[in-house]
Amino acid sequence: MTAVVKKTNHDQDQSVLAQIADLKSLSIADLKAKWQVLFGTPAPLYNRRFIESRLTYRIQELAYGGLKPETIKRLEELGEELDGGRIEVRKRSANLLPITGTRLLREWQGVEHTVTVTDSGFDYMGQPYQSLSAIARRITGTRWNGWTFFGLKNGRSR
Template sequence: MTHDPIPARLAALKTTPTPVLKAQWRELFDSEPPPFNRRYLESRLAHRLQELVYGGLKPETIRRLEQLGEELDGGDKKKRGMRADRDRPITGTRLLREWQRVEQVVPVTADGFEWQGRPYKSLSAIARAITKTRWNGWVFFGLKNHRGRT
């Protein structure tokens, strides 16, 4: 019986220093890591490690996703990358942030965002509710760095 090292590697991501995570990103994706929060890096690295060892999506899954994309945009792949607000995360995305040892989860909805079951129009309002201080919501959730670049 062979030992599968992937579960241990996935568990180790939680305690790996961020600079090491970024180095792993460069190695596994052959690109610079995005400026998103640590949690995003962990989840994408975990997915990539599993994909490389266990295989990616099945060809029929890829075909189905492409078919759904064509239904959405009529086959115009350029439209797939275009959104009214390019910086806004795609509906269904879950933003994660740990604040004072409590994980905060904010789903992106069609109308804005949701936190603790309540709808919000802005991430800044959610960040303010969580921290009780003024924050740029995009910075708080790691979608922009403190200089305003995405």
């Protein structure tokens, strides 16, 4: 029978730091394999920096614990408030908005999605929306910056 030695916080910290440091030396294929192990899903098609940062977070999350259920619930509530339009959000200045009637096209997972710019916001599948982010979320099921999702701004600049 083998003895189980419980790691001290210092030992755990050193293990976490070593795992994070090792990420820099892994190939992108190895990073994607590690992603599969830690997340249980295939790695997304993002750049190395994104994958490394998410793996770093996940290693720490597994070692020290993630967000408390109450925190997750509160964040979801806040997100729903924003998506539901119940909170006043900043309006983009009129000169940044596409001209009324402009059609935005986006292909997502083999399906082409069309959004029309209206005087009061956007129309998608006959439904009015005040933000492109809400439409992007409806299409993908995840949170996106709508302007980036529809190609109206570069994801790296403001």
